[in-house]
Amino acid sequence: MIAEKHADSLASLQLKGQLLRYGGQDYAESRAIFNMRRSETRPSVIVRAADADDVAMVMSWASRHRQPIGIRSGGHGADGAAMPDRVPVLDLTRLRDVHMDKANGRVKVGAGLLLGDIDRIGQDHGLVVPSGTVSDTGVAGLTLGGGVGMLMRRFGATVDNLINCDVVSTDGRKIVASESENADLFWALRGGGGNFGVVTAFEYRGYPVGPTVTAGFVVFPLDQAASILRKVGDSMSAIPREVGLVCSIVECPPMPPVPVQHHHRHILLMTILHSGELSLANDDIHKVISFGRPIVNMVTPMPWVQANSMFNVFAPTGRRTHQRGAYLSELRDETIALMLHHAVNAAQLDYVPPVPATAQSVWLMGGAITDDFAEDSKAFSREGARFFWEAVSQWDKPEDDGRLAAWADAVADAISPYARKNCYVNLSTDRGPEWIREIYGSEEKFQRLLSAKAKWDPHNILRFNKNFAIERRATQS
Ligand SMILES: Cc1cc2nc3c(=O)[nH]c(=O)nc-3n(C[C@H](O)[C@H](O)[C@H](O)COP(=O)(O)OP(=O)(O)OC[C@H]3O[C@@H](n4cnc5c(N)ncnc54)[C@H](O)[C@@H]3O)c2cc1C
Incomplete structure (x- = not known):
């Protein structure tokens, strides 16, 4: 019932991408994620977005209906948070645009790219983005958490090399986050995970490594x-x-x-x-x-x-x-x-x-x-x-x-x-609210993350992640 209700409601949005109904064609293939231990959950419907406009429409819908929604990029997260049960999932795997600017050492990629993709395409253009070590990891989840790998000692974490992101806010606006635009959001996105908005593209500094x-x-x-x-x-x-x-x-x-x-x-x-x-x-x-x-x-x-x-x-x-x-x-x-x-x-x-x-x-x-x-x-x-x-x-x-x-x-x-x-x-697998409170180092940083959550996702639409809102309620009560 809930699956049909969500699918019918989303179908009215006239999305360019695909609406994969529960049990329908492509649903099972799209639902598959890295960790089979999380294979029992069944999203009510999967929307495979064609572009950032689709993402904006879905987030605006979610905000209007106060509907929590799952976000899937590479599907590599060990918690399986990308495929929550009985809620709609926004699948970003088709957001695969790539722009290489060798002269300025900049690499811009869609949120659906995997690490193996940016390694391969980047190498063809003589630019490497410092990221992780397993090729089918998604750039999106990896970047939003931090990004460590074989180049971190030389160039820093992936987030240290992030120049800006294209973001769809939880109420469906297309915005940019960088040091000069929405700087509080940019600060939080670089390590705070998918708590604050849906990132549709990332622009990084690339380096001439190899070939x-x-x-x-x-x-x-x-x-x-x-x-x-x-x-x-x-x-x-x-x-x-x-x-x-x-x-x-x-x-x-x-x-x-x-x-x-x-x-x-x-x-x-x-x-x-x-x-x-x-x-x-x-x-x-x-x-x-x-x-x-x-x-x-x-x-x-x-x-x-x-x-x-x-x-x-x-x-x-x-x-x-x-x-x-x-x-x-x-x-x-x-x-x-x-x-x-x-x-x-x-x-x-x-x-x-x-x-x-x-x-x-x-x-x-x-x-x-x-x-x-x-x-x-x-x-x-x-x-x-x-x-x-x-x-x-x-x-x-x-x-x-x-x-x-x-x-x-x-x-x-x-x-x-x-x-x-x-x-x-x-x-690390999610260890719960007390663990999340400690892993960002100081209490000041944690409070800054809570403020960003309150501002950018006040209704906790994006809750299928290492989530801050539980802590916020606990702190306020
Ligand atoms: C085998 C293995 C090897 C790994 N190796 C490394 C490594 O070398 N270095 C490293 O740093 N990490 C590594 N990781 C961890 C990896 O960075 C995380 O699992 C990361 O979350 C995967 O990103 P994804 O896009 O594939 O995940 P998903 O499962 O799609 O998403 C993970 C989380 O991020 C959210 N999310 C995804 N995309 C977006 C988006 N565009 N906007 C907002 N929220 C979003 C999801 O809702 C979910 O909560 C590894 C993990 C595994 C299982």
């Missing part, structure tokens, strides 16, 4: 992991900004260059991407590889697009998953010991999964992302963060939901005494 960079995996036996992680922690300032580094504790996939006796055993996997001068890459990379004695070193020159998709193999779409993340100020012996303990005592599956069921990664921060941008310059918080730690579990059978999610929660809880309170909102 050839030096990158690859380096595999170390687990018994070297503690010593390597300690050295990474101690040597951060000596590691050049051109080096992007993620150290993962994971079961070794059956990768051909790795001798078979290491397959399915825990290893320390370094993922390295050097984005600078090719002639300096080997020396720079050697600084981190020499922290241990590798079993296999697969680092080699390769195209940027290939280098920035190395993680794809570990994150296939359509599995069940749970993510927890935290910033660390240092890599203490106690923290490393906890990581290793939980890795080797991880929940097991009774079948051989396509990729390891559990993994923990330590992303090296420092450099531009932590040193070049003031904490209060935008909502995104990184104060005191020298490392980003994350635990990810992935599985296929619903009956394993409890055990596999519990593993990531248990290791996160164990590490939390050593972690910072502020956190990167995008790489």
